[in-house]
Amino acid sequence: MVSQGRTQVGIIGAGPAGLLLARLLKLHGVESVILEQRDRAYVEGRVRAGVLEQGTASLLEEAGVADRLKREGLVHDGIEIVVRDRSFRIDFRDLTDKTVVVYGQTEVTKDLIAARLGGDGPIVWNAANVTIHDIDSARPRLTYRCDGQEHELTCDFIAGCDGFHGVSRQSIPANALRHFERVYPFGWLGILADVPPCSHELIYAKHARGFALASMRSPTRSRYYIQCSLYEDLDEWPDALVWEELKRRLGSEAAARMTTGPAIEKSIAPLRSFVAAPMRHGRLFLAGDAAHIVPPTGAKGLNLAASDVYYLCRALTAFYGDKRTDLLDRYSETALARVWKAERFSWWMTTMLHKLHDETSFEAQMQLAELDYLASSRAAQTALAENYVGLPY
Numbered sequence: 001m002v003s004q005g006r007t008q009v010g011i012i013g014a015g016p017a018g019l020l021l022a023r024l025l026k027l028h029g030v031e032s033v034i035l036e037q038r039d040r041a042y043v044e045g046r047v048r049a050g051v052l053e054q055g056t057a058s059l060l061e062e063a064g065v066a067d068r069l070k071r072e073g074l075v076h077d078g079i080e081i082v083v084r085d086r087s088f089r090i091d092f093r094d095l096t097d098k099t100v101v102v103y104g105q106t107e108v109t110k111d112l113i114a115a116r117l118g119g120d121g122p123i124v125w126n127a128a129n130v131t132i133h134d135i136d137s138a139r140p141r142l143t144y145r146c147d148g149q150e151h152e153l154t155c156d157f158i159a160g161c162d163g164f165h166g167v168s169r170q171s172i173p174a175n176a177l178r179h180f181e182r183v184y185p186f187g188w189l190g191i192l193a194d195v196p197p198c199s200h201e202l203i204y205a206k207h208a209r210g211f212a213l214a215s216m217r218s219p220t221r222s223r224y225y226i227q228c229s230l231y232e233d234l235d236e237w238p239d240a241l242v243w244e245e246l247k248r249r250l251g252s253e254a255a256a257r258m259t260t261g262p263a264i265e266k267s268i269a270p271l272r273s274f275v276a277a278p279m280r281h282g283r284l285f286l287a288g289d290a291a292h293i294v295p296p297t298g299a300k301g302l303n304l305a306a307s308d309v310y311y312l313c314r315a316l317t318a319f320y321g322d323k324r325t326d327l328l329d330r331y332s333e334t335a336l337a338r339v340w341k342a343e344r345f346s347w348w349m350t351t352m353l354h355k356l357h358d359e360t361s362f363e364a365q366m367q368l369a370e371l372d373y374l375a376s377s378r379a380a381q382t383a384l385a386e387n388y389v390g391l392p393y
């Protein structure tokens with residue numbers, strides 16, 4: 001026996017993209033159902049991004065979920081860049097009159113889930129085998145299995161917000177989609193620890209042994225990364241060794257201020273640039289990591305999910321409010337214009353700051369020349385700053 005349901009927008013995935021879209025649609029009077037393959041505890045506990053552009057923070061405010069963000073978010077006016085133990089600062093406020101806010105993706109997710117479950121509509125947790133049907137028709141359907149029963153949900157539109165490994169992008173016929181991809185030959189080994197950060201701003205370090213990043217989630221919780229090989233074995237990286245390597249790469253000043261402690265999370269993430277285009281097929285619209293991935297060096301992944309949602313919500317509400325289809329028709333083109341610029345910025349930051357070559361090579365000298373120019377040119381610093389704080393929607 002199949003249970004039947006109906007909604008305006010069927011949303012696959014309760015990550016930041018799916019949850020924010022559902023929330024904004026609700027505020028515009030559009031109903032949705034979110035299908036999520038994992039349980040709530042898993043989704044709320046997933047440690048990921050932490051730097052929010054001003055546009056993302058504004059969107060969360062518009063969504064009415066920014067009370068805690070305003071109380072607990074750490075406003076950052078700039079970042080520090082360390083090259084071979086010499087540092088310089090990119091002052092966002094001075095260069096762009098804008099800032100970023102450090103607030104963990106886990107917290108964004110918790111705030112959005114709390115709002116959703118406060119009466120906005122259902123999240124179906126543990127929805128297994130979600131399958132998309134009839135996306136070329138005016139009545140697409142989602143089928144899934146939950147609580148031992150088969151379910152069918154008829155929708156006007158489907159939003160594929162199910163991340164890079166989700167089912168949405170894979171449901172688009174191969175000949176209707178183009179993929180653009182770069183897989184980097186290294187990864188990031190990240191640790192999360194309940195120790196105060198070594199700096200009140202993020203530190204990006206280029207070192208002969210590889211890239212390092214000092215970041216944080218709160219005044220008492222630090223997030224650090226080091227560039228590592230893709231074949232690294234986490235068992236060969238006890239906490240003490242990670243701290244030692246961080247101190248070496250981040251430079252003597254940061255090392256002197258660094259508090260070490262046991263890692264509460266430790267993982268290795270590969271780095272990838274990826275875009276699938278177009279971001280729409282029939283009545284299926286992709287948003288967030290389902291359509292694109294950036295290496296985390298530019299802190300853009302979560303922020304791109306937010307800008308996609310902004311464009312998609314605007315297009316859907318124009319359809320329901322004014323019977324307009326032009327914004328839906330232009331969604332992919334509009335979203336991709338911003339996506340490609342963030343892809344460029346993330347690729348550029350990654351290429352400039354990581355160890356890619358033998359230090360004596362021509363390419364390594366080009367990296368150092370680029371950083372030297374950045375250190376001394378206000379124009380170059382402004383270009384970095386305006387991309388980092390987020391290009392306009």
Ligand SMILES: Cc1cc2nc3c(=O)[nH]c(=O)nc-3n(C[C@H](O)[C@H](O)[C@H](O)COP(=O)(O)OP(=O)(O)OC[C@H]3O[C@@H](n4cnc5c(N)ncnc54)[C@H](O)[C@@H]3O)c2cc1C
Binds near residue numbers: 015130300
């Ligand atoms: C390890 C890691 C570290 C990162 N660090 C940073 C960072 O420092 N800065 C930054 O900006 N970005 C970072 N990112 C990227 C950022 O976290 C993502 O860009 C962001 O989560 C995108 O949100 P999303 O909602 O599009 O996708 P996701 O967060 O991936 O959410 C997708 C949701 O869909 C669900 N789902 C998947 N398949 C199905 C299915 N078949 N049926 C139902 N549900 C499904 C998933 O369980 C998940 O809940 C990181 C990503 C990873 C993986």
